[in-house]
Amino acid sequence: MFGLKFGGARKQETAPQGEFITARLNAKVQPIDRGDYYEDPLTDMLKAKGLGEVTGGGTQLTDAPCGIDYCDLEISVHEADEETLAAIVQRLNELGAPRGSRLIVESTGKQIPFGVTEGLAVYLNGSDLPDEVYRTCDVNHVIDEFDRLLAGKGAFRGYWEGDRETALFCYGASFPEMKAALEPFLASYPLCDKARIEQIA
The missing domain is CATH 3.30.70 (Alpha-Beta Plaits)
Structure with missing residues (x-):
């Protein structure tokens, strides 16, 4: 996707x-x-x-x-x-x-x-955004930004690519801290529009 x-x-x-x-x-x-x-x-x-x-x-x-x-x-x-x-x-x-x-x-x-870490999943919308967004944005940039923003708090550890969503999984000491670190980027990058955040551990 x-x-x-x-x-x-x-x-x-x-x-x-x-x-x-x-x-x-x-x-x-x-x-x-x-x-x-x-x-x-x-x-x-x-x-x-x-x-x-x-x-x-x-x-x-x-x-x-x-x-x-x-x-x-x-x-x-x-x-x-x-x-x-x-x-x-x-x-x-x-x-x-x-x-x-x-x-x-x-x-x-x-x-x-x-187990010691908490998990955070970001579900990127893979079907409902404008075609221009999918053409011009890069999910690997999203992953790089996750690692940069989570430095000292957690890290990207995996993904799942489904039919309508792509899930990005991050793990760190605190779900609320990871969520707070990622939210400004998620709100600003077009590919993250309509994304969902869930705690998974």
């Missing part, structure tokens, strides 16, 4: 023997971004500590306007003890996991809530 410069999928590796944990992230991110933001840094930590590795992941789609419901990281560890679980939670929180995320231990069904 708007010519977003993102995409790609990530290869899943063969799972080693061990106990299995799912990190269900309340994050609306594309597969390649899921890997960059969460999978790769978490695997680096797990391997460095000799605890295990991330063996794959998935993105759950939804019919709701946002398109993406959540994403999963599939983790194999040598032992799902309290120390290992705490290390995973700590690292994912350091990486900015959104509130409403949880670890699920496959063998016991135990669930551990985690």
Whole structure:
């Protein structure tokens, strides 16, 4: 719709023997971004500590306007003890996991809530604006401005391109602070006319 410069999928590796944990992230991110933001840094930590590795992941789609419901990281560890679980939670929180995320231990069904950031979605109207707006405006400029305006408060982390709307997802410490930082730009840039803002985490 708007010519977003993102995409790609990530290869899943063969799972080693061990106990299995799912990190269900309340994050609306594309597969390649899921890997960059969460999978790769978490695997680096797990391997460095000799605890295990991330063996794959998935993105759950939804019919709701946002398109993406959540994403999963599939983790194999040598032992799902309290120390290992705490290390995973700590690292994912350091990486900015959104509130409403949880670890699920496959063998016991135990669930551990985690997450530290709040989420903001901006839904750009992709069908009701003048044709001139779509010809002359650039969604990548919107994303660049989001990152500039959110510096120190949050960052753009993903998108979903639907039939009538394109959703841009940002995560940071405070939804109200992110909303306040973006509102003047949203009110002034033609492509953001008729945009909606919602809290998603």
